[in-house]
Amino acid sequence: MSNAASIAIAWLAVAGVFGIYLVSVLRRTKAAAKLVPADRSRWMTTDAEPTKGEPS
Amino acid sequence: MTSTVQDATNSATGNPGPSDSGTRTTGILCLLGFIVVAALAFFATEPDDVQGDLVRIMYVHVPVAIMSYVGFVVGAIASGYYLRKRSPAADLVAQASIEIGVLAGVLTIVTGAVWGQPTWGTYWNWGDVRLVSMLVLVLLYVGYLALRGVGGDPTSQARRSAVVAILSAFMIPIVRNSVDWWKNRTLHQTSSLTDGQLEDLTLFTLVLSIGVFLLFFVWLTTKRFRLAWLEYQRDELGLGDAIAQRRAEAERGVEAAIANPLRDPASKGSEA
Numbered sequence: 001m002s003n004a005a006s007i008a009i010a011w012l013a014v015a016g017v018f019g020i021y022l023v024s025v026l027r028r029t030k031a032a033a034k035l036v037p038a039d040r041s042r043w044m045t046t047d048a049e050p051t052k053g054e055p056s
Numbered sequence: 057m058t059s060t061v062q063d064a065t066n067s068a069t070g071n072p073g074p075s076d077s078g079t080r081t082t083g084i085l086c087l088l089g090f091i092v093v094a095a096l097a098f099f100a101t102e103p104d105d106v107q108g109d110l111v112r113i114m115y116v117h118v119p120v121a122i123m124s125y126v127g128f129v130v131g132a133i134a135s136g137y138y139l140r141k142r143s144p145a146a147d148l149v150a151q152a153s154i155e156i157g158v159l160a161g162v163l164t165i166v167t168g169a170v171w172g173q174p175t176w177g178t179y180w181n182w183g184d185v186r187l188v189s190m191l192v193l194v195l196l197y198v199g200y201l202a203l204r205g206v207g208g209d210p211t212s213q214a215r216r217s218a219v220v221a222i223l224s225a226f227m228i229p230i231v232r233n234s235v236d237w238w239k240n241r242t243l244h245q246t247s248s249l250t251d252g253q254l255e256d257l258t259l260f261t262l263v264l265s266i267g268v269f270l271l272f273f274v275w276l277t278t279k280r281f282r283l284a285w286l287e288y289q290r291d292e293l294g295l296g297d298a299i300a301q302r303r304a305e306a307e308r309g310v311e312a313a314i315a316n317p318l319r320d321p322a323s324k325g326s327e328a
Contacts, residue, residue: 003109006174010113010167011094014120017163018276021156025279032286040289 082275089268096261104258110174115261117167119269120160121190125228126273127157128197132225135218144288145281147214150221151204152280154197156273161194168244176243185234186244193231196224210291 001009033041097115104111131154138146168187169179181187200220206213235246254262 001173003174006170007109007112010170011116013166013170014116014163017159018272021159022276022279025276025283029279029283029286032283032290036286036289036293040293041286
């Protein structure tokens with residue numbers, strides 16, 4: 001394998017793996033967001049009341 | 057303070073608000089950063105005296121290695137916080153950062169092997185302490201992710217996972233220092249950042265690349281956390297719905313028994 005091929009494989013592997021992972025995360029997030037009401041999609045509320053499911 | 061919390065909230069969830077522009081800006085900064093790093097790595101920096109153009113692999117190999125360490129350390133800290141406070145969010149932060157750390161760790165091994173073949177004449181050497189210790193570290197955290205996938209009580213599962221995340225983190229300094237502790241048992245060079253052999257532009261490009269990858273880690277972890285939180289809420293809702301359904305069924309049963317006691321098996325038994 002030539003040096004150019006080694007360099008290309010290393011860079012493309014990093015870009016490809018993170019790219020595929022990012023697309024997967026965004027698609028799954030979109031799907032999950034449809035199943036969760038907006039009031040429960042926040043992990044922290046701005047007032048003193050904790051979100052349901054959070055420890056009090 | 058409230059504004060900060062709101063910003064953080066929206067950053068994590070992607071809800072409409074000023075924070076969304078924050079995450080978007082971070083994402084755009086990452087993209088621009090990667091373009092600049094690639095341009096510097098391929099067009100501005102000089103080939104190495106010894107390795108030639110192969111040194112350009114360093115601009116991705118070292119950053120993903122550091123990214124994996126950071127992912128595991130953040131995961132261990134978040135796990136410690138979970139054990140102390142029992143915060144589901146901390147558990148999910150640990151999950152998100154460790155998952156990304158594992159990806160970065162695998163990429164570290166792959167890019168290292170691709171770099172090693174033309175440099176050392178081999179993709180892999182089982183006697184090399186740096187290579188093998190890195191593999192063990194990644195496998196430990198693969199085990200962490202596998203443990204999270206095992207069914208059972210979510211609380212005890214999170215507790216067990218947190219303990220594994222913390223214990224596995226003790227491997228990080230061993231991996232990091234293996235090239236110094238066992239110099240005669242590794243082909244791997246010492247730290248590129250601290251050995252003082254890099255020229256100015258090469259060092260600048262490497263440091264910039266590390267910075268961009270760390271910013272990308274923060275951004276990606278935020279995105280992955282949002283997904284984990286939504287899945288957690290979905291599961292909570294599913295569990296809540298199932299409990300409500302069972303309660304409704306039980307209440308209907310009690311009402312029916314009161315309305316028509318003869319249909320109650322116990323009543324029938326007493327009549328007989």
